[in-house]
Amino acid sequence: MAELDSSSTSSSSGSKFFNRSFTMHANTAEPDAPKVHLLLNNPSSLNRAASISKIYNSIDSVKGKVKKLCNLFESAKSSSTSTELSPKVVLRPAKSIGYSSSFSSSFNNPLIRLPGTEDRIVVYLTSLRGIRRTYEDCYAVRMIFRGFRVWVDERDVSMDSAYKKELQSVLRKKNPSLPQVFIKGKYVGGADVIKSMFEVGELAKILEDFPRIQQPGLVCDCCGDVRFVPCGNCSGSRKVFDEDEGLLKRCLECNENGLIRCPNCCS
Numbered sequence: 001m002a003e004l005d006s007s008s009t010s011s012s013s014g015s016k017f018f019n020r021s022f023t024m025h026a027n028t029a030e031p032d033a034p035k036v037h038l039l040l041n042n043p044s045s046l047n048r049a050a051s052i053s054k055i056y057n058s059i060d061s062v063k064g065k066v067k068k069l070c071n072l073f074e075s076a077k078s079s080s081t082s083t084e085l086s087p088k089v090v091l092r093p094a095k096s097i098g099y100s101s102s103f104s105s106s107f108n109n110p111l112i113r114l115p116g117t118e119d120r121i122v123v124y125l126t127s128l129r130g131i132r133r134t135y136e137d138c139y140a141v142r143m144i145f146r147g148f149r150v151w152v153d154e155r156d157v158s159m160d161s162a163y164k165k166e167l168q169s170v171l172r173k174k175n176p177s178l179p180q181v182f183i184k185g186k187y188v189g190g191a192d193v194i195k196s197m198f199e200v201g202e203l204a205k206i207l208e209d210f211p212r213i214q215q216p217g218l219v220c221d222c223c224g225d226v227r228f229v230p231c232g233n234c235s236g237s238r239k240v241f242d243e244d245e246g247l248l249k250r251c252l253e254c255n256e257n258g259l260i261r262c263p264n265c266c267s
Contacts, residue, residue: 112187114170121150121210122165125179127226128181137191138179146197150210153266159228160255183207222264231260 091173096263116120123145125138145152157164157178167176171187181188183206188194223229230236231254238258239248261267 112189113171114182114185116185117153117182118185120153120184121145121207122153122155122182123179124155124157124163124176126179127156128158134178141179141181141191141194144194144203148204148207148210149212150207151213154227156227157261159226159257162255220262220265223262225265227262227266228257228259229262230254231258234258 003026062251105175123141125141127132127138129135142152142154155163155166157167157255168174171180177190181190181194186198194203197206219225220227231238231251233253234240236254236258238251238254238256240251241247242249251258
């Protein structure tokens with residue numbers, strides 16, 4: 001009986017051992033089968049894959065359409081640029097010819113004259129920096145004429161309102177732009193005209209008859225290139241005492257700012 005019990009116990013233990021190994025392998029293999037079964041039998045996963053493929057196909061089609069549109073725009077742009085280049089090349093000499101003719105017509109216009117200035121260069125400008133573009137244009141014109149070492153009658157409208165009224169009457173404009181240039185009493189134009197003439201070389205030809213200053217870049221010791229000094233009669237107060245009447249009267253030698261033209265550099 002003891003042997004039977006031992007054999008039965010050993011057989012049962014051996015069966016348990018085999019059963020345990022079988023259960024271990026079965027447990028490890030069992031979860032994969034339902035997953036594969038679900039993947040194969042689940043229509044939603046197949047539909048999802050189909051939808052993803054459709055999305056990629058639609059993206060590819062959109063890319064193809066975008067490429068076609070880009071090719072169309074590039075071809076249209078190249079054709080438009082090719083058509084625009086030819087008239088530009090043709091119009092360049094016409095533009096220069098038109099500029100020279102317009103300059104000659106404005107320079108020889110008998111209606112715009114500044115009397116009493118046939119022997120000089122007159123530039124109406126401003127020394128104020130309220131408008132940056134205007135000040136830069138005035139400064140550029142001053143530097144261009146100083147490069148030729150010629151004397152220029154600079155008339156600052158911000159220092160004397162009489163110059164502003166004079167320019168308005170000559171040009172027949174209420175608010176003329178600055179600067180404005182007159183050479184030998186003839187009206188030339190503004191800053192754009194002077195710059196263009198300087199670049200082309202026409203300004204140098206016009207200024208050949210004017211005498212050159214011996215010391216270029218010389219700064220006036222009296223006014224410091226401001227071209228105005230305080231009035232010596234009223235000391236800039238614009239008022240003088242009349243001894244006969246015993247009253248203060250307006251000084252007739254200075255302008256509204258109590259200034260006069262520099263006797264050293266503007267005489």
